[in-house]
Amino acid sequence: MKVAFFSAKPYEKSFFEDANRSRHYSLNYLDIPLNVHTANLAKGADVVCIFVNDKADAKVIKVLGQNGIRLIALRCAGYNNVDLSACREEGIQVVRVPAYSPYSVAEHTVALILTLNRKTHRAYNRVKEGNFSLDGLMGFDLHGKTVGMIGLGKIGLITAKILKGFGCRVLGYDIAEDKEAKQIGVEYVSLQELLHTSDIISLHCPLTPQTHHIINKETISQMKKGVMIINTGRGALIDAKAAIRGLKNEHIGYMGLDVYEEEADLFFEDLSEKVIKDDVFMRLLTFPNVLITGHQAFFTQNAMHNIAETTLQSIHEYEQKLPLTNQVKV
Ligand code: NAD
Numbered sequence: 001m002k003v004a005f006f007s008a009k010p011y012e013k014s015f016f017e018d019a020n021r022s023r024h025y026s027l028n029y030l031d032i033p034l035n036v037h038t039a040n041l042a043k044g045a046d047v048v049c050i051f052v053n054d055k056a057d058a059k060v061i062k063v064l065g066q067n068g069i070r071l072i073a074l075r076c077a078g079y080n081n082v083d084l085s086a087c088r089e090e091g092i093q094v095v096r097v098p099a100y101s102p103y104s105v106a107e108h109t110v111a112l113i114l115t116l117n118r119k120t121h122r123a124y125n126r127v128k129e130g131n132f133s134l135d136g137l138m139g140f141d142l143h144g145k146t147v148g149m150i151g152l153g154k155i156g157l158i159t160a161k162i163l164k165g166f167g168c169r170v171l172g173y174d175i176a177e178d179k180e181a182k183q184i185g186v187e188y189v190s191l192q193e194l195l196h197t198s199d200i201i202s203l204h205c206p207l208t209p210q211t212h213h214i215i216n217k218e219t220i221s222q223m224k225k226g227v228m229i230i231n232t233g234r235g236a237l238i239d240a241k242a243a244i245r246g247l248k249n250e251h252i253g254y255m256g257l258d259v260y261e262e263e264a265d266l267f268f269e270d271l272s273e274k275v276i277k278d279d280v281f282m283r284l285l286t287f288p289n290v291l292i293t294g295h296q297a298f299f300t301q302n303a304m305h306n307i308a309e310t311t312l313q314s315i316h317e318y319e320q321k322l323p324l325t326n327q328v329k330v
Helices: 010-020 058-066 084-090 102-118 120-128 154-165 179-183 191-197 217-221 240-248 279-286 301-319
Strands: 002-005 026-029 047-050 071-074 093-095 146-150 169-173 200-203 227-231 252-257 290-292
Touching: 010 026, 010 301, 047 301, 058 084, 071 301, 084 093, 093 301, 102 120, 102 154, 102 200, 102 227, 102 252, 102 290, 102 301, 146 154, 146 191, 154 169, 154 179, 169 191, 217 240, 240 252, 240 279, 279 290
Parallel strands: 002 026, 002 047, 047 071, 071 093, 146 169, 146 200, 200 227, 227 252, 252 290
Antiparallel strands: none
16 A cells, blocks of 8 residues: 655654554655645555645545545544545545544643643743742632533543543533533533533534534623633634634633644744744734644644554555445545
């Protein structure tokens, strides 16, 4: 099997090389993203392996189809960047890694909550400069606070368990109720009630037409004043311009983002010497109560190991014409 591996990063290679030791696939690491300009680089490969910000839209899928690609292996859980109906037309199957480590994302979610609340990032810099003043560093007890989770799947459930450990009340809004979530004391409520009641709102649903901009001007206005919003799901769950308005009028008290709607032009690259032209993103960075990480919630050794193993196992199943365990229905 020849695999065109788009958006390859040095830190991924060692995990994929380890997983490939017994399989001997030909992995062609390309350090550029998949898009309409690069899709022809897949020529000669059997499989295209992509990540969250590779763009597999209808035009790209057509080029991949013309080049004989019959499998797209996403080395991530979300598949909102793949045009599934175009895949169906081209006869391309799609696999993903549905659960590589829900702990990685859940724990990062809690890291964002704790950092925003207790301001450890600011304290770190202050103390380094010999400034031991506590002004501006006051937080609140998480114990007794109400956290609203939008989406209680694998990641949402683990996040809820951790927050229960802190003594939080956890509310859940989901299109399907989960038995285990109920057992640990998650209270399912309507979206409206969740928005009205929560001190912290955390997003763990997939990006779909129904959840696109689920956090918008209208839903923000229904939240408690001073609410903390955390997004480790997908950027477009939040209308960033509406969030900026909410931050400016101080309705939103804190915001922690690991994802951003236009992140494809920014994240995973070192742009420290470049001029960033995204004014919305730059405005978000100016708020002292906004904390942004560059889509790193998944990024643990355990997750990387599982991503590599599951992806190559899917390619093995495809090669052997076995049922594809992690197939995305196209
Ligand atoms: P999952 O499929 O196990 O859970 C998603 C949950 O969202 C399900 O319970 C589902 O019923 C619910 N849901 C679907 N549509 C909804 C709607 N309209 N309203 C409310 N709830 C809805 O997925 P997961 O593994 O828990 O991952 C959740 C999301 O996290 C992924 O879709 C992905 O976008 C994101 N993610 C981010 C990172 C990161 O590094 N930041 C890593 C992995 C996943």
